Amino acid sequence: MNAYHLDLPVFIIREPMTLPTDSSSDSSEDASDSTADVSKKQIWAPTPETLGMFLARLSPDQEDAGKKYETLRIKLVRFFEWRGCHQTDYCADKTIDRVMQKMDEGQVISNFIGFVFGVARIVAKETWREQDHERPLDDSVSPPVTERVTVEPEEAERRQDCFDRCIEALPADGRNLIISYYQDQGRKKIDRRRELARKLGIPLNALRIRAHRIRKTLEECIQNCLAQRA
């Protein structure tokens, strides 16, 4: 398979990364070593060769490596988000850059994913410290979460239309499944799902995964539709 037919990682291009002079070091051993020896500011930018080395650690097959790269990046973004870091994409790329830098410097890494996770934890700690500095003195009052936005009829129609288009675009069995799966609340919802799993002859967990994947497709479609009609 052609390497260039990969959905090659799309970069958020930044200025060359400046490594911090101080790093937390209580994370996994390999990962903390990766930044602890940086005694002064260095400028480093990834090259296609280091990207190639990184991808090769994910899979020997380049197409598969590209997919695994995307999955790993999504996991990193979610990790930072779920851990309360802002600028999650930036943190994910920073983590990957640091791992690539260490590989470029010839560091031997036995547990690659564990190493990436270790670096991510360090980046998270650094980010929390930066966020603490940025936090206003009086943060006792949290801003309201839900903006009481009145949706204009035209906007509501647009959303509804996108939903209808996207749900119609799903295969019939997927559409029926999602309509049935997400109906009702509380006990009734649980019973309905059990019954649905029984009818389909699959375990409840398999049904949850199936519904989740259909929902993901539907959400992506709606987002695209709304963006196109904005």
Added chain:
Amino acid sequence: MPEGIDKEEVSRQYLLRELSPEAALRLEEEYFANDEVFEQIEIAEDELIDEYVKGELPQQRHKLFEDLLRNSPRIAQRVELAKLLAQGISRRGSEQIAVSSTADRVVHITSWKDLFWPVSVSQQITFAAAVLLLVVTGTGLFVSRLRLREASRQLSESQAELERKQQALIAENNQHAREAKQLTESLRAQEAENARLQTELERTLKNESQLGSIMPILLSIAGSRAEGTNKVVKLPAEPRIFELRMTLEEQNYERYAVTVKTADERVISGPHELKANGKLLKLRLTSTRFRPDDYIVTVSGITPSGKAQQVEDYTFRLVRGK
């Protein structure tokens, strides 16, 4: 994930930051190493979002979820989508119920026949007269019906003939579709072969700097008078990395969604979520994803609530290089 504890509950506790640091760390190690565990957490996120939207979360968890929501534009956006999903599904569900209850009513109406059977003597006499009248009229009708049946048979034959012709047309159509599919497949195979050859060619290049070279493409806003025409770029013969550079008039958003499409709205790549560097957005894509054609790069700003608002369209044209 700890055994004996509901996995979904552990994932929920993780998302709401109710887990102990040690348990959270263990779960993180697990989901980095195992895609299935990661998917379970995503499912727990779906459920939390739905329960938040439907007001089903207990007060404490409602508050914790709002903390999460406050720091995550993505989750805020998913909450909006979940509202749309809940409304749409409830509407669709009601439509299904309406259809099934109409069917139920039809079934009931057929059982009303008992109501029409007369009970008193006078009613029975009237009913008998009516039956007699029906028999006489019926005989006349029967004769007409025989004639009609003959006409109907002839009609059925012509209809069957038409159906046969229609079937033949469908079969012919299917044959065309199969041929078209075969052609598409062979075209794809040809493209894959071309791509493979491109890679081989690229591998033979000894000059490594050329191998990793990046081709910057500075894009102008669609219809911009400064440029007059679309940016014209020669598609290189060997694979390269295109770096699309888009200058923003103002940097009003923290994040942007960028989609690359052909002029006929076929999405080539995206939407990609990017962060502007000053007033500059950059996106790298491989040249092999492109063919000679006109392209539109749509840039939308993402509001803190996750809504995409169109900012600019940028255009460029790729022509075959010599």
